[in-house]
Amino acid sequence: MTAAVTTPRGARPKNPFAPRNIMLYGALIIFSIYYLLPLYVMLVTSLKDMAEIRVGNIFSPPVEITFQPWVKAWSEACTGINCDGLSRGFGNSVRILIPSLILSVSVAALTGYVLACWRFRGSEVFFGILLLGAFIPYQVLLYPLVIILREMGLFGSLWGLVLVHTVFAMPINVLLFRNYFVALPEELFKAARVDGAGFWGIFFRIVIPMSLPIFVVSGIIQVTGIWNDFLFGVVYTRPENYPMTVQLNNIVNSVQGVKEYNVNMAATMLTGLVPLAVYFFSGRLFVRGIAAGAVKG
Incomplete structure (x- = not known):
């Protein structure tokens, strides 16, 4: 009697050196080097003194590491008549970021919740008009907003800039929240209404606990946009309220004295x-939020 022939079970092992894998990972490595190389140059330059920088080899690691450029960029570099480095701008950026982030995400989440779960007559028209704002160039609205903030008594203040960031965040953030909330099971909302939950009960007890990924997506977009903003910061605030990016521009583009590349890179x-x-x-929650319906119509 012949023994039964057994065959291996499971998926066939993949060849890590297949031409497809070599091309894929090779392309990823090349792109990674391309994007990381400027960061590497900035880092090693910020850790060198000016004598070593003048040698000219920007890719070589520092012979002797020094953190003096970082100290000077933070607390000693001059921006006009002030020589307190980035420290003052950092404080201003934090005071701008926190209220702008809380207001923009909260208002956008509530608006997206209304448009997704409590639709009213004309809600789609309102949503379309709101999205239209995402395609209006910022430069078109710069001067009208100057007039509006001046009439409100907020021009030049941090709260004026907070209001600007909150308003300009609405189109994209409402789109994100609305599309995410539409994908939530409608049966949950029906069951909650049967149990007596109202507008705010459903929002706080059901929607928010299920929406952590999209809140992270919106938060990352807002933190990046607000912290990296230069245009609004230089237009709508006064020198004493300049955010960190404006301070950085003033340090890097200073035309007085010796050009200190190590301080500029550290800043x-x-x-x-x-x-x-x-x-x-x-990062992981950001990917989850996008994959869970943040950009689905």
């Missing part, structure tokens, strides 16, 4: 640390 790295940290700690 640039310091300015970008907050968005980098947000992406590093929230």
Whole structure:
């Protein structure tokens, strides 16, 4: 009696050195190097002194690491008549970011919830008009907003800039929240209404607990946009209220004295640390939010 022939079970092992994999990972490595190379140059330049920088090899690591450029960029670099570095701009950026983030995300989430779950007559028209704002160039509205903020007594203040960021965040953030909430099971809302939950009960007890990924998506978009903003900061605030990006521009583009490339690179790295940290700690939730329907119509 012949023994039964057994065959291996499961998926066939993939060849890691297949031509397709080599091309795929090779392209990813090349693109990664392309995007990381400027960051590497900035980092190593910020850790060198000017004598080593003048040698001219920008890709070589520092022979002797120094953190003096970072100290000077933070607390000693001059921006006009002030020589307190980026520290004052950092404080202003934080005071702009926190209320702008809370207001824009809260209002957009509530508006998206209304448009998705409590539709009213003309809601689609309202939604279309709101989306139209996403396609209006910022430059067209700069001067009218100056007039509006001046009449409100907010021009030049941090709260005026907070209001501008909140308003300009509405189109894209409402789109994100509305499309995410539309994808939630409608049976949950019907069951909640049967149990006596109203507008706010459904929002706080059902919608928000199920929507952490899209809140992270919206938060990352807002943090990046607000923290990296230069145009609104330089137009709608006064020098004492300039955000960190405007301070960075004043340091890098200073025409007085010796051009200190190590200080400029350190200042640039310091300015970008907050968005980098947000992406590093929230990257997975960002991908989940996008994949769960953030960009679905």
